[in-house]
Each structure stands twice: as structure tokens, then as C-alpha cells.
Amino acid sequence: MDDAAGTDFSTYKEIGIELVSPSTGIKYYKPVANSSSKPVVGMCFDSVDEAFEFYKQYARSSGFSIRRHTGYKFGGFDATYKSNKYEMVFVPFTCIDNHNRNVTVGAALLGNETADSYRWLLLTFLSTFGAPPQVVVTDQDAAMKRAIKDVLPRSRHRLCMWHIWDKITSKVGANLCGTTDFKKRLGRIVWDDSIPIDEFERQWPIILSDFNLSEHEWLGDIYNIRHDWIPAYYKDEKLSGLMRTTSRCESENHFFKKFCNRKSNLVEFLSHFDSAMEVQRYDHRKNDHDTRYTDAQLWSTFHLERQAAQIYTRTIFLDQQLEIDYAINNCVAMSTSKVDDFVLVEVKDFLQPCTSYFKVFK
Numbered sequence: 001m002d003d004a005a006g007t008d009f010s011t012y013k014e015i016g017i018e019l020v021s022p023s024t025g026i027k028y029y030k031p032v033a034n035s036s037s038k039p040v041v042g043m044c045f046d047s048v049d050e051a052f053e054f055y056k057q058y059a060r061s062s063g064f065s066i067r068r069h070t071g072y073k074f075g076g077f078d079a080t081y082k083s084n085k086y087e088m089v090f091v092p093f094t095c096i097d098n099h100n101r102n103v104t105v106g107a108a109l110l111g112n113e114t115a116d117s118y119r120w121l122l123l124t125f126l127s128t129f130g131a132p133p134q135v136v137v138t139d140q141d142a143a144m145k146r147a148i149k150d151v152l153p154r155s156r157h158r159l160c161m162w163h164i165w166d167k168i169t170s171k172v173g174a175n176l177c178g179t180t181d182f183k184k185r186l187g188r189i190v191w192d193d194s195i196p197i198d199e200f201e202r203q204w205p206i207i208l209s210d211f212n213l214s215e216h217e218w219l220g221d222i223y224n225i226r227h228d229w230i231p232a233y234y235k236d237e238k239l240s241g242l243m244r245t246t247s248r249c250e251s252e253n254h255f256f257k258k259f260c261n262r263k264s265n266l267v268e269f270l271s272h273f274d275s276a277m278e279v280q281r282y283d284h285r286k287n288d289h290d291t292r293y294t295d296a297q298l299w300s301t302f303h304l305e306r307q308a309a310q311i312y313t314r315t316i317f318l319d320q321q322l323e324i325d326y327a328i329n330n331c332v333a334m335s336t337s338k339v340d341d342f343v344l345v346e347v348k349d350f351l352q353p354c355t356s357y358f359k360v361f362k
Contacts, residue, residue: 037057037058038058039054039055039058088109088110088111089109089110089111089112089113090107090108090109090256090260091107091108091109091110091121092104092106092107092256093105093106093107093125095133097284098313098316099284099287099288099291099313099314099315099316100315100316100319101283101284101287101315102255102280103280103284104277104280105129106125106128106129107273108121108124108125109266109269113141113143114143115142115143115144115146115147117143118143118144118146118147118148119147119150119151121147122147122148122151122152123151126151126152132152132154132155133152133155134155134156135155135156135158135237136148136152136155136156136157136158137157137158137159137160138157138159138160139159139160139163140159140160140163140164145157156234156237157228158228158229158234159225159228159229160229161190161191161229161230161231164222164229165187165190167218168183168186169183171216171218171219172213172216172218172219176211180211182207182210182211182213185207186207189203189204189207189232190230191231192231192232193231193232193235194235195232196232197232197233200226200230200232204223255276255280256273256276258276259272259273259275259276259279260272260273260276287313287314287315290314291313291314294314295309296309296314296317296318296321299321299325300324300325300328302324302328304324305321305324308320308321308324309321330349330350330351331347331348331349331350332347332348332350333345333346333347334346334347334348
């Protein structure tokens, strides 16, 4: 949702200070406004509309515009952590911020883990955010699955790959997994998000046949739900590469356990929860600060790396920097040709013994 549409931007004036980084030349703008109209940490609003109006006035007085966006994209939730002496289940909702870090956008305490409890939870969550997430990742909990189907029918519900893969040894036998290459061969097609769907479906029965597992009931069951957990089936969907397991949710549980314990009463738990959230907010503010006001350490003189440092947040840039460094040291352009309005470049990767050539458009 874009609430900036229809706004008369001619009424806005540049009011602030333009600053320039001495080392990179990157310009950034520091708005200046009256103290009465500035947002401060800890402010509370009765509604999203009230908050939007406040920031709209702040933007107008500072010379910029704002947009309200309610379509958060990606989330997971996990309900395995009992956090207090009442044995209530703590359910944090975990999303990914622009630094590729976990961010808790909501949490609840449930008295039980029934489908009705999850329906109430998701309805409350949906009424707060106003729009469903595009993707939700959970384990194979049946109650969660029913609730998500009822309340979030437009969201893509994916199952955690790790929870399914972790059962392989117990389901087919430790001897088979330990003395043969069955698990290795199956893992190559399961975890490969670049394998074509038809190739996956061709190799799956071959592997099972080689180990006399064609009639294995559990393997048949997970194959029947392959669209919900095998990356090959959702690699073309939005945000497909961000999360394939609930490990981020479980990481959040571990994070909260450092602040809470099972003997806490509700008052103590909420106090500990607030402390945990403040730590998370501090980390996010620090990442924002590092991105805006510090300069990334460049490894080369390539314009591509310098441009990436200007475009991406710092944590994302560090990941991209590794890719750029790999390409600089291990890849070379072998030929170029004009194709319509594009330039086709054939690249050789010296560390790939088989598929050492690939083509890219620029």
C-alpha cells in the first residue's frame, strides 16, 4: 500500500543539512525540524493511521516524503518454547530485516497448541498488520497447518526442510545411511535450488529404486508434499532463497532463552521480554548507523564493488563482496556478443571442473 500517491510534492521544501562522506563522496541528507515535531524513541500511538499522520507532518517540516507499506513479505513462527512457570507457550513471529538479521515483529503467549489457538493468534496478528505475509515457514505441526490454511489462504505456506531431512536416518535406517551413499545422493537433489523440476522428478525414483526403497511409505509421503519443502518447486517464487528452514525461528527462541527462564512469572517474563527486544532494537540501530555513517572497507578498485558498497546495507554488502572477490579471482570473460539490446558475456569459472562456462546478459 502506497499512501504517498496523490501527494503534492511541490509543497515540500528542502530543509536540512547535506553531508558528504570524505572518503567515498557519498551524499546523505540530515533533516532538521522543530523539536516538537521530531520522533523520539519510546513514542506510542493509538493506531497506525495516527503514527502515519505524525510522520507525515514530520516529513513535511523536514523537506522529505514518507510512504506507508503494510505488505511485509516473509515470516516464520515457532511454538516449541515454554517460557514461564505456567507452561504457557511463547510464540515469536520472526521476519528478516534489511540487514538480513532476525527481527521480532510480534509475539504471544498461548495456553495450548490447538488449531483454535493458532487461528486466534493469526487473526490477531493479521488485524494488527493489515495484510498477510507472502510466505510463512513452519514445521509440520498439523494444528499450525490448519490455522494457516483457514486464516492466511493467500500466503505461501512452506515446510521447514531441516525438520523433514532430520528424520531421514530414523525413517530409512541408520545402517543404510551410514554404510551407503543414499543420503548423500538424495541430498544433492533435495537441497539443490538450481535443479530443474523435471530432473528432480527423474532422479528421485532412480535413487529410491537403487536402494530398494520405491515402496517406502514415509518417503512416499514426503514426496507427495514435495511442493511445500523442496526448493526446486518454489525457486521462481518471490523470496524463495531467504528462508528454507525454521532455523531463524529457533535462533530467536535461543535468543529469548538468554533473557527468560521457565520459573518466571508473567510480570518477570514481560520485563525480560522487553529487555530482549531492546537488545534487538539496539543491534538494528547500530547496523543502520554503520550503513549510513561509516565507509565499507573495499578490497579492490573495481567499480562494481564500490557501487555495491553504495547500494546495499553493510551486512548485505559484505556477502556481496565475497561474491565479487570470488568472481575477480576465479572468473574471466571469454567472449562478448550483441543480442538485441543486450550484451551476452561468456564467462569461465576456473574452480568449476565440469560446467566451467556460463553466459550472462548485461
